[in-house]
Amino acid sequence: MERVKRTVSERPLVIFTRSSCCISHAIITLLSNFGSNPAIPDLNQIQKGREMEKALLRLGYDTVPVVFIGSELVGGVNEVTSGHVEGSLVPMLRRAGAIFV
Template sequence: MDMVTRMVSERPVVIFSRSSCSMCHTVKSLLLEFGVNSSIYELDEIPKGREIEQALLRLGRNPIIPAVFIGGEFVGGATEIISLHLQRSLQPMLKNAGALWV
């Protein structure tokens, strides 16, 4: 989990994803529409992807991905991100994390 903690502390928005995951694509597209430059780690394409996936499992999520961190804090997956967007809470959260300047 130390590796994940270090990775999410480096950028305002970090997404752990898989390149073939449609919900991951949805979350990445939504954040991109806001103009967020997320750090995206495709777990199926990076050398320590399986290790990271095991660490994310400890968060108790099912499915594991997408796993979205905003401001270094675990926010959730696609359901949580879309819900925050519909509640109009996502944009202020992104702004507070320094991911948006608008």
């Protein structure tokens, strides 16, 4: 869990993903199109990725992507998409300093 906490504290936007996940790619594209530059730890490729995956599971997420904005857990694809549709996603990104426009 410490590794996840450290990772999300280092950047305003973190998207945990797996290289094989097309939904992760869609969320990365969505958030990047707002002008963000997310940290994207790929759980298949990083050292101790399996350990981080287990920590995310303890937070209630057994699938990727898992998105943190401003060190706060936003959630997975459903929560990010809902936030976008409701109009709360961009203000959240601004408050965290992940985007500036």
